[in-house]
Amino acid sequence: MTNTVRTASLAVVGAATLAVGVAPAMASEAKTTITAPTAGSTVTGTSVTVKGGYWASASVKEVRVAICTLDTAGKCTAYVANPTTGAMVTSYRSIPATLTPGSQTAGSYAFAALGLKPAAYKAAAFVVSSDTPKGTPTQVSFTLKNETTPPPTAGFISIGFGRSQWSVATGTNCNVVPVGARTLEENLIDLKARGISAQGGVVVNRTEATTQSCYQQQILHPSWADLARLRDTYGFTAVSQGMNYADMTKMTTDSQRFQESGATLPILNSKGFTRAWGMFNYPNDKMNADANRVVSQSFAFGRKYGTSINTRAQVMTYPYLVKTISVMGGKCNNKNLACYSMPVKNDKRTAPPSRLAQILRPKANEWGVLQFYRIVEGSYGRMGGRDVAWDCTSSDWRNRWTSAPEMYCRNSFLEALDGRDKTAVPVDAVDVANAWGRNP
Structure with a gap:
């Protein structure tokens, strides 16, 4: 090839x-x-x-x-x-x-x-x-x-967590919602029970040594100590999501681009996350040709939001971008319920678990990648209120809703995982880079 x-x-x-x-x-x-x-x-x-x-x-x-x-x-x-x-x-x-x-x-x-x-x-x-x-x-x-045609490999699947958010939280100090707000660690327990580990993006300058940090009064970021425990207990892989979560399309020099991307690797390595080179999660999915050029020299792959399974030929072609499904919650899918037309940021609607399961059924030389954010269960708050809210109690996924797109119901999460092809190999980005020969 x-x-x-x-x-x-x-x-x-x-x-x-x-x-x-x-x-x-x-x-x-x-x-x-x-x-x-x-x-x-x-x-x-x-x-x-x-x-x-x-x-x-x-x-x-x-x-x-x-x-x-x-x-x-x-x-x-x-x-x-x-x-x-x-x-x-x-x-x-x-x-x-x-x-x-x-x-x-x-x-x-x-x-x-x-x-x-x-x-x-x-x-x-x-x-x-x-x-x-x-x-x-x-x-x-x-x-x-000339490169010869590579031998086929089994289908790969990866589960990611955007910015490795710890839990749904509210208030100036990001108080964890007391009912139904799952922690990142609890999500990894669900994955481990199915023989799957996960990788999560880390914003380096938002991560403290031992204290969880609060962002936008609703997002709680884990500490380095938390991340190390998740790595050692659940096989969690940290990948870079930028030094400051800055928009790389607004940068004008390679030095700026490198400081946001490649310069995070020595820091992550010093914290024991030596597999971070496998993927760079472009902050807020913002990228251009100049950013790709710099990032591809330090990282095997770059994350790009998409809607389909990756092929080996596609991700092994410059600029080595990996289509990643950004899993969204939001409005429900039952037209007969009020949650179908309720206001949600960016008008997002809850992703069908069956659609996510399809991404987790790759063939040989394919790679399915899903990225979640915060997982919730049960019900909390009320529809249309000023605080976060959700209702995941229905046995029918079409009736479930969350008040913010980056919240997704646990039962839908598990339905997607359990609908995967059990012969697909759970991997992180370094596993794929090694299998397919991508060494920046």
Whole structure:
């Protein structure tokens, strides 16, 4: 299968790359390392990312990368001139790489070339600093080959929780509703009883060490201590939902985009959530090409709201977006009841459990992903009141309702889970990345 990449991807990589091969700089010294691709390696697909570390004795202006095809004698015959399309020219050409934010004399760089044809290649990287027009190049040779059709895998399913919300709460201090408001932990108990774990988005700067935090007087976020307990007890995986839950389409620089996305990974790793690289939950589903370009260099996949099951071919094509069903409550589905026409934010109507169960019946090389928010049961409050309310008591899902879209009835939740294909494999995003070969 050929992995067609449609958009240029100038990578931003983590500072860990810098440590490889870095030595103290001497006077007027400007050097690079190349950590990928490795010398003599074979790269599968139509793209390659050249990355490594750089250091210099003076301020670095650029790290430039040249990629050329080789003849049988090992000489360059053509150079990459357009990293988006893979267009080549016969004259020498080098192109600036993307530098990781940080020191002006040492750091990491990355350069991605897309749309390349199978051939023998050589990559060279060198530093341009304030006192060195062209530092000593570092070179590696590698081979690019066509990707073969991957073997099929079993169907995958994932259950997520948006922003890992702890429970329905009200008031200035987010007091948990005393009746029927399920906690995230109780939801994970329901999942564990069915042999399923879950992954949840974490907004890093909304998460305290040991104290649950209140947001918008109705959303209670778990603490790092809560999340660690859920990980250790129920196999819960934390994925990044941004540093501040900021709109990435309003950002104007790659540094801003990286600080909202990739910069969260060292923090999550330090808290013991080493699988967070599997997926980035774009805050409020806001993304554009620039955000995709930066995010795809740190995360295997990006979450994008959708209405259908993912295929392997789709999620393994840049920008590696995973369609995720955002499960909504709201109005009921029985036209004969008042809850059918009651006011609800964004006019949302409760999602049918049978429709959700269909997403949890993927075939081989498919991946069904559902994302819930807050789960409730029984009944609480009154329809049309100013506070949160719901009625989940009916045995017929069509009669159930919640006053806010991000609340969903537990009995509908369990009906969807129990309608899944029991042969589908419950996974988190890292499991899929490893199975399908997506390594940012």
